[in-house]
Amino acid sequence: xxxxxxxxxxxxxxxxxxxxxxxxxxxxxxxxxxxxxxxxxxxxxxxxxxxxxxxxxxxxxxxxxxxxxxxxxxxxxxxxxxxxxxxxxxxxxxxxxxxxxxxxxxxxxxxxxxxxxxxxxxxxxxxxxxxxxx
Numbered sequence: 001x002x003x004x005x006x007x008x009x010x011x012x013x014x015x016x017x018x019x020x021x022x023x024x025x026x027x028x029x030x031x032x033x034x035x036x037x038x039x040x041x042x043x044x045x046x047x048x049x050x051x052x053x054x055x056x057x058x059x060x061x062x063x064x065x066x067x068x069x070x071x072x073x074x075x076x077x078x079x080x081x082x083x084x085x086x087x088x089x090x091x092x093x094x095x096x097x098x099x100x101x102x103x104x105x106x107x108x109x110x111x112x113x114x115x116x117x118x119x120x121x122x123x124x125x126x127x128x129x130x131x132x133x134x
Contacts, residue, residue, distance in 0.1 A: 007027060008069070009025070010024050010068045011023055011024060012064075013043070014043075025066065025068065027130065031130070032066060032075075032129075034066065034125060034128075036123045036125050037061045037124050037126075038061075038117070038122075039056075039058040040061070041061070045117065045120065048119055050121075052091040055091070055122045058122050059079075059099050059126070062125070065126075073099060073103055076100060076105045077105050077127055078106045078107070079105050079107045079124060079126055080109075081107070081108065082112045082123045083122050084114055084120075086111050089109065092122055093109070
């Protein structure tokens with residue numbers, strides 16, 4: 001019987017990870033799950049007031065976490081986008097398309113009432129596959 005390796009975890013410099021007690025990303029089996037990721041770059045909000053720029057920054061952070069497992073955008077199989085205003089759907093969708101148009105992951109876009117930081121318009125999650133292609 002083959003023993004399944006223990007999950008591997010990635011931490012970043014996010015103060016939320018420490019204060020709440022979570023990992024930015026966890027690899028378990030052939031999946032890598034990236035936790036909800038905000039558009040903070042170096043601890044500073046990127047793209048204040050601009051949902052397109054916030055989406056690019058948030059996905060950039062999530063993709064940086066995947067890099068720690070040797071994965072890139074082509075490995076992404078699912079995305080989730082949480083936004084605070086329905087009016088931002090087009091801007092968020094445009095950023096998603098730029099990043100994942102050739103990949104075509106399963107995607108979910110949900111309007112929520114808000115985030116811990118009221119300046120944040122977008123938070124994203126990513127799931128990737130690190131196994132052999134079928």
